[in-house]
Every structure is written in structure tokens, then in C-alpha cells.
Amino acid sequence: MRQYEPFELVFSGASLTDRWARIGLTAEFSCGDTVKTVKGFYDGDGRYAVRFLPEQAGTWHWRVSGCIEAEGKETCESANGHHGLVRAVGTHFEYEDGTLFMPFGTTVYALASQEDALVEQTLETLKNAPFNKVRLCVFPKDYDYNKNEPPCYAFERKPDGAWDTDRPNIAFWRRFESILDRIGAMGIQADLILFHPYDRWGFARMPREDNLRYLDYLLRRFAAKPYIWWSLANEYDLNMDAKTLAEWEEIEEYVAARDPYRHLLSNHNCMRFWDFSRPNVTHACIQTKALTEIPRWIKAWGKPVIIDECCYEGNLPHFWGSISGQEMVKRFWRCCASGGYCTHGETFLSDDGILWWARGGRLKGESPKRIAFLRQIMESLPGPLEPVSGGWQALGDASEDEMNRIISGADGVMKAFFTSLSRMEDRDRWFHCAGEHVWTARCGEEAYLWFNDLQCYGKMTLKLPEDKRYRVEVIDVWNMTRETLREDASGETPLLLPGKENLAVLAVRRRG
Numbered sequence: 001m002r003q004y005e006p007f008e009l010v011f012s013g014a015s016l017t018d019r020w021a022r023i024g025l026t027a028e029f030s031c032g033d034t035v036k037t038v039k040g041f042y043d044g045d046g047r048y049a050v051r052f053l054p055e056q057a058g059t060w061h062w063r064v065s066g067c068i069e070a071e072g073k074e075t076c077e078s079a080n081g082h083h084g085l086v087r088a089v090g091t092h093f094e095y096e097d098g099t100l101f102m103p104f105g106t107t108v109y110a111l112a113s114q115e116d117a118l119v120e121q122t123l124e125t126l127k128n129a130p131f132n133k134v135r136l137c138v139f140p141k142d143y144d145y146n147k148n149e150p151p152c153y154a155f156e157r158k159p160d161g162a163w164d165t166d167r168p169n170i171a172f173w174r175r176f177e178s179i180l181d182r183i184g185a186m187g188i189q190a191d192l193i194l195f196h197p198y199d200r201w202g203f204a205r206m207p208r209e210d211n212l213r214y215l216d217y218l219l220r221r222f223a224a225k226p227y228i229w230w231s232l233a234n235e236y237d238l239n240m241d242a243k244t245l246a247e248w249e250e251i252e253e254y255v256a257a258r259d260p261y262r263h264l265l266s267n268h269n270c271m272r273f274w275d276f277s278r279p280n281v282t283h284a285c286i287q288t289k290a291l292t293e294i295p296r297w298i299k300a301w302g303k304p305v306i307i308d309e310c311c312y313e314g315n316l317p318h319f320w321g322s323i324s325g326q327e328m329v330k331r332f333w334r335c336c337a338s339g340g341y342c343t344h345g346e347t348f349l350s351d352d353g354i355l356w357w358a359r360g361g362r363l364k365g366e367s368p369k370r371i372a373f374l375r376q377i378m379e380s381l382p383g384p385l386e387p388v389s390g391g392w393q394a395l396g397d398a399s400e401d402e403m404n405r406i407i408s409g410a411d412g413v414m415k416a417f418f419t420s421l422s423r424m425e426d427r428d429r430w431f432h433c434a435g436e437h438v439w440t441a442r443c444g445e446e447a448y449l450w451f452n453d454l455q456c457y458g459k460m461t462l463k464l465p466e467d468k469r470y471r472v473e474v475i476d477v478w479n480m481t482r483e484t485l486r487e488d489a490s491g492e493t494p495l496l497l498p499g500k501e502n503l504a505v506l507a508v509r510r511r512g
Contacts, residue, residue, distance in 0.1 A: 007054070010047060048067070086229070091302065103132060131344065155169055180228070192231060196234040230266075236268065253280065273286065281303070294339065298340065313328040313348075329478060348365065383447075392438060
């Protein structure tokens with residue numbers, strides 16, 4: 001499928017002084033048998049705009065109606081280098097043209113709420129960073145190390161000081177849009193966080209009508225941008241006193257129903273997971289350190305799993321912001337060797353109070369260059385990795401009948417081992433087996449990956465297909481080295497290893 005650039009129709013009209021969030025402005029686009037209807041928006045100073053993302057080549061005829069009446073046509077041709085939107089395809093991601101997308105994300109929550117100089121510094125840093133996805137909020141954030149006032153706000157105020165969602169602040173939206181467009185121009189996906197609980201301004205506690213009015217205007221402006229993802233919230237479950245579960249579900253339905261292009265959509269937790277089986281939800285966005293569960297979640301939901309928060313590299317006096325760079329790198333490898341994806345964050349104490357995770361600036365940690373190394377390896381593989389089924393994790397979830405079958409097929413000490421395991425309480429057996437997890441994934445029979453993590457194996461035996469040949473290498477994930485151990489391996493393949501942690505073993509099928 002070839003992809004096409006979005007385009008914008010701009011019209012001059014009356015300069016509005018009130019209630020411009022929900023102007024009556026609709027456009028119908030048609031090309032052959034395809035017809036799509038989108039809403040336009042008011043952009044201040046008598047400027048009215050309609051944005052459209054064509055999904056096929058040809059001449060698109062359009063008719064605008066409402067507060068502006070006009071018609072015309074636009075010819076769309078294939079856009080070089082434009083891959084289209086990222087879609088969830090099975091348990092992985094692809095652009096619309098079929099190009100594989102592997103998210104290697106980072107988090108800069110309040111980027112858009114910083115002064116211009118800090119925004120510039122952050123964007124310059126992103127140009128040379130390994131990240132192709134960034135999580136950021138629409139609204140400002142009030143939390144430790146993030147107390148600054150933003151340059152401007154999303155809405156004008158009413159006489160009583162409350163936010164007037166009927167009057168979006170055009171200066172805010174133009175500035176925010178400029179930041180997003182520059183992120184998109186770098187080939188980075190903007191994972192846009194629509195709500196969050198860390199608030200002293202009242203955005204987290206707006207009435208239902210204001211929430212929906214805000215979302216309507218945001219969707220009118222941003223839905224045609226191909227690099228946008230929708231994240232309903234950061235830690236939605238900490239905002240349940242202001243929004244019930246039914247209201248969160250309504251927000252999900254509202255965004256999905258009013259997005260003509262079906263961008264990726266998920267919701268982020270602090271503790272309680274969102275229901276990722278819901279039809280509108282395209283992927284799992286999870287905060288957790290329980291990375292051993294990734295294969296189970298992939299199987300349960302049949303969707304991509306991103307661990308979008310697994311603690312941050314830094315030295316804060318908080319457990320979530322004080323892991324080492326080495327541990328951050330390990331968590332990325334654990335996710336990849338489970339068929340999932342991971343997101344970075346950085347939280348180093350700073351005299352100027354600027355922490356990357358909160359406000360941006362410059363990266364200071366040791367993990368980004370190792371994440372770049374991992375990304376290069378993952379993107380060189382013949383396809384996405386899937387978790388290898390079976391093993392310890394399967395024993396943790398095994399039913400009584402399954403355990404009995406395993407016991408009946410064993411003998412000697414292994415029979416005693418499995419019998420003892422079967423006698424454990426289900427919850428205890430699940431935890432026990434998770435603690436013995438083996439990090440391994442495969443791309444069909446084209447590639448196999450083992451991340452040995454803390455294990456210091458001096459020897460290791462691979463079990464590869466007998467009828468295929470593989471190049472096998474050992475990878476030092478911290479020192480970023482790769483050494484070929486076997487050029488033509490097949491079947492049961494013994495290896496001698498350096499006997500230290502932070503090693504991975506990769507077997508890739510040879511052709512010819």
C-alpha cells in the first residue's frame with residue numbers, strides 16, 4: 001500500500017470572539033467509491049481549517065459546509081518516504097505500507113509546558129537519541145521536579161476563573177502543534193497523553209462536558225497527523241475520584257468514534273491495568289516491573305505489549321526513579337526477548353531542576369547508547385520476535401490435568417520435582433515459576449534470541465532446527481560487542497560462553 005501526505009484546506013471568515021471549539025464546519029471527501037467525512041476547526045484570526053489524510057491515490061473531490069461553504073478537488077500522489085500510520089498487526093506494529101515498526105520509546109511528560117529554549121534543547125537531543133516514540137502530555141504537570149508554570153494554557157478562562165473549553169487558546173494549540181510536527185518530522189511517533197492526575201490547575205477535574213469538548217477540538221486539529229498515538233491517560237486509575245470507570249470508557253469510545261483514521265489507542269495505569277481486550281484498544285500500555293508476564297499477556301490479549309513504564313535510570317530518592325543504566329538496559333532486553341517492547345526514562349538529580357523524564361533538556365545516562373545498540377540488532381532481524389512458549393512460565397500456569405500429564409511422562413528426580421511443584425498452591429507455583437523465567441523469543445525458524453541476564457553460563461546448548469543452518473553470536477549487551485561463535489550451526493549446538501552476566505545469544509538463519 002502506498003501512502004500519502006495529509007493536506008489542509010484553509011478559508012477566511014468571521015473572526016470569532018466566543019464558542020469556537022465546536023463550530024459547525026464539516027467536509028466530505030470522495031475518491032472513487034471512498035467517501036470520508038471530517039470536521040474542521042477554528043484557528044483564530046478569522047482562519048478556518050480542515051485537515052485530511054488521504055488513504056489512496058487519485059483526485060479527491062471535497063465539499064465544505066456549515067459556517068464555510070466551498071468545494072474543490074485535490075490530487076494526491078504517492079509520498080516518498082511516507083510510510084503512513086503505525087498499525088497494530090497481530091502482536092506487533094507495522095506502518096501502513098508494511099514496514100515493520102519496533103517502538104523504542106522515551107518519556108518527556110511536560111515537554112510542551114516548558115519555555116522555548118528548553119523545548120529547543122530537548123528537540124535537539126531527540127535528533128541524536130535512539131528513540132522513535134516519545135510520551136508527552138497535553139496538559140501541564142504538577143509533581144516532584146516539575147513545578148514550573150507553562151508559557152500558556154489550553155483554554156481561555158471564564159469570568160469566574162474556570163476554564164472555558166468553548167474557547168481554546170489558539171496560541172497554545174499553535175505552539176503545541178509546532179512541537180508535535182517537529183517531533184513527527186524526525187520520524188518519531190508522538191504518544192499523546194490526553195489526561196493525567198498530577199494537576200493543580202483543574203484540568204484533571206473538568207466536568208464531563210468539558211472533557212468531551214476538549215477532545216472534540218483536539219481531534220479536529222490533530223487526527224490527520226500520521227505520527228500521533230492516543231494515550232487516554234498517564235496513570236488513569238489515580239484519577240478515578242474525578243472520572244468513574246464508566247466515564248473513562250466513554251472517553252475511550254469518544255476518541256475512537258471521532259478519529260476518522262483509527263490511530264493507535266491505549267491507556268496507561270499506575271496499579272490497575274486498563275482492559276486491553278476492549279475492541280477500541282490497539283495495544284497494551286503497561287506500568288510494571290513484572291516483565292516475566294509479557295508472554296502471558298501477549299497470549300491473553302493477542303495484541304502488542306509495551307512496557308511504557310518500568311522505572312527510570314536515575315538517582316532520585318524514589319524507588320521508581322533510581323535504577324542504574326545497566327538495569328534499564330537489562331529491562332529493555334528482557335522485554336525484547338519476551339516478544340514485547342520497552343520505554344526509557346531518565347531521572348537524575350540536577351542543580352537546575354531539569355530532569356529528562358519531566359521536562360526534557362539533555363540526556364545524561366548510560367542507557368541510551370546501549371538502547372541504540374539493541375535497536376540496531378532488533379531491526380536487523382528478519383521479522384518481529386514472538387515469545388517462545390512452554391518452559392517455566394507454562395508450568396506456572398499449568399492446570400491440574402496438565403501437571404498430571406507432565407508427571408506421568410517424567411521419571412527419577414524430575415518426577416519428584418514435578419510432583420512437588422504440582423502440590424504447591426496455584427499462586428505460589430505461579431510466583432515460583434516466574435522467578436525461574438527464561439528470556440527467549442523467536443522469529444519463526446528464522447531467528448532465535450536468548451537473553452541470559454544474570455546467568456553466568458560457561459556452557460550452553462542450543463536446540464535449533466536440524467534442517468536449517470544458523471550463524472550464532474554472543475552479544476555483550478553492556479559493552480556493546482558481538483562475537484560470532486558458530487557460522488554453520490544446526491540441531492543440538494553446544495557453546496562455550498564467557499561465564500558472565502549481561503550476555504545474549506542470537507542465532508540467525510543463513511541463506512544460500
